[in-house]
Amino acid sequence: MAHRKKLILAVIDGLTPDVFEDAVETGSAPALAFLAHHGSYRRGISTFPSLTPVCLSSIATGAHPDIHRIPHLVWWHRGERRLVEYGSSFAAIRAAGTRRSILDAIFNMNEQHLGRDAVTVYEALEEAGLTTAAVNITCYRGRRAHLPLVPGFTRPAYGPEQFFFYSLFESEVTGAPVAVFGRSTGSIDAYAAYVGRWLVTRDSFDLLVYYLPDYDFASHALGPGASREALARSDAAVGALIEAAGGPDEFLERYAVVVCSDHGQTAVDRALSLEAAFAGIDNVLVTGSNRAGMVYRLPSCREEPADLARRLDGSPAAEVVLWGEGDEAVARRDGEELRFAPADGGWRTSGDASLLDQPDALERSWAALANPNAGELLVSPPLGVELTDLAGRSHLGGGSHGSLEAGDSEVPILTVGLDAEPRRIVDLAPLALAHFGVERPAYADAAAA
Numbered sequence: 001m002a003h004r005k006k007l008i009l010a011v012i013d014g015l016t017p018d019v020f021e022d023a024v025e026t027g028s029a030p031a032l033a034f035l036a037h038h039g040s041y042r043r044g045i046s047t048f049p050s051l052t053p054v055c056l057s058s059i060a061t062g063a064h065p066d067i068h069r070i071p072h073l074v075w076w077h078r079g080e081r082r083l084v085e086y087g088s089s090f091a092a093i094r095a096a097g098t099r100r101s102i103l104d105a106i107f108n109m110n111e112q113h114l115g116r117d118a119v120t121v122y123e124a125l126e127e128a129g130l131t132t133a134a135v136n137i138t139c140y141r142g143r144r145a146h147l148p149l150v151p152g153f154t155r156p157a158y159g160p161e162q163f164f165f166y167s168l169f170e171s172e173v174t175g176a177p178v179a180v181f182g183r184s185t186g187s188i189d190a191y192a193a194y195v196g197r198w199l200v201t202r203d204s205f206d207l208l209v210y211y212l213p214d215y216d217f218a219s220h221a222l223g224p225g226a227s228r229e230a231l232a233r234s235d236a237a238v239g240a241l242i243e244a245a246g247g248p249d250e251f252l253e254r255y256a257v258v259v260c261s262d263h264g265q266t267a268v269d270r271a272l273s274l275e276a277a278f279a280g281i282d283n284v285l286v287t288g289s290n291r292a293g294m295v296y297r298l299p300s301c302r303e304e305p306a307d308l309a310r311r312l313d314g315s316p317a318a319e320v321v322l323w324g325e326g327d328e329a330v331a332r333r334d335g336e337e338l339r340f341a342p343a344d345g346g347w348r349t350s351g352d353a354s355l356l357d358q359p360d361a362l363e364r365s366w367a368a369l370a371n372p373n374a375g376e377l378l379v380s381p382p383l384g385v386e387l388t389d390l391a392g393r394s395h396l397g398g399g400s401h402g403s404l405e406a407g408d409s410e411v412p413i414l415t416v417g418l419d420a421e422p423r424r425i426v427d428l429a430p431l432a433l434a435h436f437g438v439e440r441p442a443y444a445d446a447a448a449a
């Protein structure tokens, strides 16, 4: 068998194609520029809602939310009749119950919420006898139990063989500095760099999923494109891997690489709430956060989804409203409707197709609606609008993401030492499996066909 390189998948949270391309052209991110000069680059498309837990689950499983079942940052758990809040803001975590939210974000998302039919790259590759490593990525499900390092906590998390998660779980003692889950300090990438250097130095993995959140945090606060200092830190974290391998030539000799982000970001100039449109209606629950909203019909709600959707006509918080009706999906925008359903490897539509002209909008909308944990309505707001979270917080004056719009949905995808031309974040896990000659889950084959 030919020499097969090990693979590193680096995810820089919230990095937009514009910022990536500029950093490469100007050389302001030297490690990324070096990789770009030896690789092949394209703009790719995220999933919907284009929110971190949803997107990272798509990256790690190669599935949209219809399969992986993570619907949003905040959602209504029908089985347990409660809200799940993974961390829209500290205030939203408090509003949802701090202990519960922390358990949801750290344990339950992987152990209970992530769909059983979804296969993570760690599960698939370790099943085939390979070693995988995950650093800080929130979609980490694997088969090995790891006990928390926090005194008093005894509940294990099931992750890959090499599992490093914000100083809470560390499969080996590395001496890395403490990183706090919740990422308020912008120090997470430095922790990742320490662990990454340790893993590369010891040649401890076949696949490394290397997640770098600091850029997204800065971009939420300052706005997209205004976070060069944070990008420098992400770049340094990638550079640390190159250095640990013994230099650029040695690094490229040993590793194939994918660098991508999970979603884009767009500027926020208005913070609005969806709730007002449903005032006085019984048994309707709205979950909003960042740039995506969902509306749940609770038992004994008498209004049909189409009725609820019409209540958002003229709302400045809603640009596209989506719901399912029979075996079709419906998109409503400016009072017009488009009906669509998959047919013969493409789409059957009736109505004005330009209502859903955003990137891969039919595919992404369909998959989001087909998620059994999603609300009956999905709402994609117009550019500039952010939906306030449970505690009324927003990133007004900064950046956000979550919608179908191109700015939230386009991501940079750089591949180095790989023949594939992935154009969606759901292509990355199948690419990793194909690289190691491991069979892809059936859902990935169907999506690629």
Ligand SMILES: [Zn+2]
Binding pocket: 013, 014, 051, 052, 053, 055, 216, 262, 263
């Ligand atoms: Zn993100």
